[in-house]
Amino acid sequence: MPEPKSEASRILGVRxxxxxxxxxxxxxxxxxxxxxxxxxxxxxxxxxxNPTFHTLIRLATVLGIEPGDLMTGFNSAQLPPSRDGLEDPDAVMASAR
Known part of the structure; x- marks a missing residue:
């Protein structure tokens, strides 16, 4: 069986x-x-x-819950590694300057 793309995807699926x-x-x-x-x-x-924003809203509506209920409690540690390597919030802010 395939593995989840990320911990965030796994948690969303469970919810x-x-x-x-x-x-x-x-x-x-x-x-x-x-x-x-x-x-x-x-x-x-x-x-x-990895559903889109609009898909999440549709699913929440069908399931009778707020979209935020599906998305609460996530953080960047639950995401797959980014392609640009900017995992550290300080590095992200530095690159934005």
Missing amino acids: LRRRRRQLSLNQEAVAHLAGLNVSNYARIDRGLG
Whole structure:
């Protein structure tokens, strides 16, 4: 089985899956209601996808929660390494100057 792209993706998948199950919905129903392809939603639900902002809003709406409930508590340590190597917040600020 593929590994999540990041810890953040894994956590998001857990949150979505937990809420979906609380509502007794299957992946197909959530995908349909959110206007998503079932396989794309299934990847997000398993923590393998990286949904867009608009997709997160659609999913939160279908699941009857605030989008912020899906996104709370994340930090940069849960993301995959950046392509530009600017992981340190001080380095990011220095590069912006």
